[in-house]
Amino acid sequence: MIAKAKSVKGSLAGALYKERPDKDHEIIYQNNMFGETAHERWEELRDIANLNTRLENKYIENVVSPPKEIGDQLSREDWEKLAKDYALKSGYGENQWYAVLHQNTDERHLHIYANRINFEGKNTIDSEKIGERSGKIAEELSQERGWKTAKEISSDKKADIRQCLENSVSSSRSWDQVESKMEEQGYVLELSYQDKNGVRTLNGARITPTEEYKGKEEMSRREQLSKKGYKLSEIDRNMKIKELDNKLKKNLEKSQNYGRSL
Structure with missing residues (x-):
């Protein structure tokens, strides 16, 4: 399994992209969020992120992609558990985050969007070497499930x-x-x-x-x-x-x- 992550400034355009009709998307899970549209989800994230006026990149974008032969067999419940396990190991805790499944490519994959700012206005997610950490988390999750790693x-x-x-x-x-x-x-x-x-x-x-x-x-x-x-x-x-x-x-x-x- 492959996972990538990076800290971003975030934008409405980025949120809309994840839920474009041509992405054949499905909202898999929302944590501490209640929005029903891409606009509403972005507004929820932004309202909390604005509690912190010092941090520039207030969000984390993640892509989690199991091997094709495995992704093709996963149920909605499997994808939800994968998203939750990834978020837990990534340290998102009680922050806002949501997972969107994209099914428009050969390999089905998750986009997970997380708020680094918690409800008290504190940055709780360290972005240093976040790409490297996401790769290690993907390997851990693969091993736990008996899946082959990307390597x-x-x-x-x-x-x-x-x-x-x-x-x-x-x-x-x-x-x-x-x-x-x-x-x-x-x-x-x-x-x-x-x-x-x-x-x-x-x-x-x-x-x-x-x-x-x-x-x-x-x-x-x-x-x-x-x-x-x-x-x-x-x-x-x-x-x-x-x-x-x-x-x-x-x-x-x-x-x-x-x-x-x-």
């Missing part, structure tokens, strides 16, 4: 991709063949080239599970920047595109020599 999931994916790529290269004579074999096994292989002094040179590759892949024309700007999949160096730092390319050339040469010997 474990990524490691498993990389191992599978490496095995698939190595097998495909070993049995191919061109990158077209490799791409086709990777596709058959559920991966999209994208090669990258560098143009220098009029010479086009292969300089890298990115491999993405087909279920996570979208063409650029289908992707939002945020999705394009997030770059699903892995570069070769991320799969294995010792895996080099030139070595794989040379392997294909040798395979081609062997097949040609064999054909001439017949």
Whole structure:
């Protein structure tokens, strides 16, 4: 599971974004709040936050995203418990916070918005290293539930991709063949080239599970920047595109020599 957190100034626009119709959202839980609309929730948060005139970033924005295969199976009650457990470990206590489930992407995820200011006007949530802490909390919650952590999931994916790529290269004579074999096994292989002094040179590759892949024309700007999949160096730092390319050339040469010997 992945969790991200940051302190923010907050705004009505930010609150409205979380509940846009295209987000296929659902309010999962509200703590010490009674608002029924995004406007009302923002006004409640702001009224309490304004009790503190010294702090600039008075809110915490969180995104909590379980692995797809788990998130797809969670009930509303499961999401509520996840939100409460995350908030408890994050130290929100009796402060105002609410959780919104977004279901418009491949991976269902929670947006949790918390007020750092309590009802006495005191800042009760330390923002130092909050992103790092949120990651550790996600790992703790994953372990408690028997879920794989983000690192474990990524490691498993990389191992599978490496095995698939190595097998495909070993049995191919061109990158077209490799791409086709990777596709058959559920991966999209994208090669990258560098143009220098009029010479086009292969300089890298990115491999993405087909279920996570979208063409650029289908992707939002945020999705394009997030770059699903892995570069070769991320799969294995010792895996080099030139070595794989040379392997294909040798395979081609062997097949040609064999054909001439017949």
